Amino acid sequence: MTWMIAAAGFGAGLIAALLLAVVEFGAWALVSPRRPADPGAYGPGEPIRALAADGVALAGRWIAADRPTGRVVVLVHGFGDGPAAMILDRAPAILARGWNVAAIDLRGYGASEGVHSTFGAREADDLRAWLDVLAGLVPPGEPFAPVIWGRSMGAAIALRAAVDDRRVRGLVLEAPMVDLRSSVATVMRRKRLPMSRALSSVVVRRAGRIAGAELARPGMLELAPRFDRPAIVVHGSDDDLIPTPLARDLAETFPSPATFLEVPGAKHVDVARVGGAAMLDEALRCLEAAT
Numbered sequence: 001m002t003w004m005i006a007a008a009g010f011g012a013g014l015i016a017a018l019l020l021a022v023v024e025f026g027a028w029a030l031v032s033p034r035r036p037a038d039p040g041a042y043g044p045g046e047p048i049r050a051l052a053a054d055g056v057a058l059a060g061r062w063i064a065a066d067r068p069t070g071r072v073v074v075l076v077h078g079f080g081d082g083p084a085a086m087i088l089d090r091a092p093a094i095l096a097r098g099w100n101v102a103a104i105d106l107r108g109y110g111a112s113e114g115v116h117s118t119f120g121a122r123e124a125d126d127l128r129a130w131l132d133v134l135a136g137l138v139p140p141g142e143p144f145a146p147v148i149w150g151r152s153m154g155a156a157i158a159l160r161a162a163v164d165d166r167r168v169r170g171l172v173l174e175a176p177m178v179d180l181r182s183s184v185a186t187v188m189r190r191k192r193l194p195m196s197r198a199l200s201s202v203v204v205r206r207a208g209r210i211a212g213a214e215l216a217r218p219g220m221l222e223l224a225p226r227f228d229r230p231a232i233v234v235h236g237s238d239d240d241l242i243p244t245p246l247a248r249d250l251a252e253t254f255p256s257p258a259t260f261l262e263v264p265g266a267k268h269v270d271v272a273r274v275g276g277a278a279m280l281d282e283a284l285r286c287l288e289a290a291t
Contacts, residue, residue: 022193027206030184030215031116033108034080044087045101050133052107052114052126059111060104060130061087062137065095070142072134075103076127078152078175079117080269082110086151089272093280097288099147102134106157119153119180120160121213127161135167145169147287152177152241152268156220163226169291170230172283173220173258175239175271178246180204180216186241224253231258232286234279236266259286 045063052058061083065071073094075086083103091101106123107114117123127148135144147170150158155176162168177183185200193199208215224231231254235247244262251258261283266274 023199023202023206026184026188026199026203027210030203030207031118031211033106033114033117044091045103047111048102048133048137050104050126050129052122052129054122056107056126057113058105058107058126058130060102062134063087063091063095063101063103064137065098065100067098068139068142069098069100070138070144071098072100072102072138072144072146073172074127074130074134074146074148074158075101076148076150076154076158077103077106077109078154078177081151086149090149090280093277094149094284097281097284099284100138102130102137104130106154116211116213117153118211118213119177119215120157121211121215123157124160124164127157128165131165131167145291147172147291149174151175151271156180159220159223159227160218162229163223168229170232170287171227171258172232172234172287173250174234175236175242175268176220176233176247176250178220178242178250180219182246183241220250221253224250224258225255228255230256230287230291232261232283233258234261234263234271234275234283236263236268236271236274238265239268239271241268261286 045061048060048062050058077083077086083105087103094101105112108117138144148158149172151174155173158171162171181200181204184203185196188196204216233247233251251260263271263275263279
């Protein structure tokens, strides 16, 4: 009998240790940005710089429209990509409609300094610092009219920044990460980890302690009612990370419901690629009509 109790205790301890390892690994992975092999590989445009409130040096890329304008689309990338992909898949269509393009490296990504990703806790303030810089790049006499186009994590950052900055004329939220805990739970289920829902909350909480910031709150569903300007939600019908009903709920939560554009056959990472020029033009037409 004694050996059975000892074996049970050993087994419980082993399971607890494994779960602790999963939490620790997941938490560090969540706040550790993925730098590209060549952070300078942006493509067209000229380098721009901004300084965050806490002294972190931020990098980005500016591509001016052919004709002078104060209209600017600020491209904010997601967790697993960077500005180069945002420029490649979106900038040509944006420039063709007469908007300037600014593609930024979030802190810890590309050529920007920074150690941890915080899903908007610090990046929202960084984005407002970028708006200060971009306002000085538009031609004299042209009214500064920025629109933020955020993808996945970048969409959450865009909304978090825009609710407190009236300069932002509108938002395009592509494959928005509506709820961080839910997304982490989805990833854990894919890896066949047990108790994914409970563990995801622990992972996000531990990640917040590592980064020294609250990662999951306020969430997009909490923030959307506070944004009273035009918004467009673009989402893939086959998104394997953010359920389509959750993205639709987000669109309906804005004071004036956001335009919802569904891209048939698109998953989480390829909305712009699958939607192509037609989707990009439709999103920009909707935004121009509203602004």
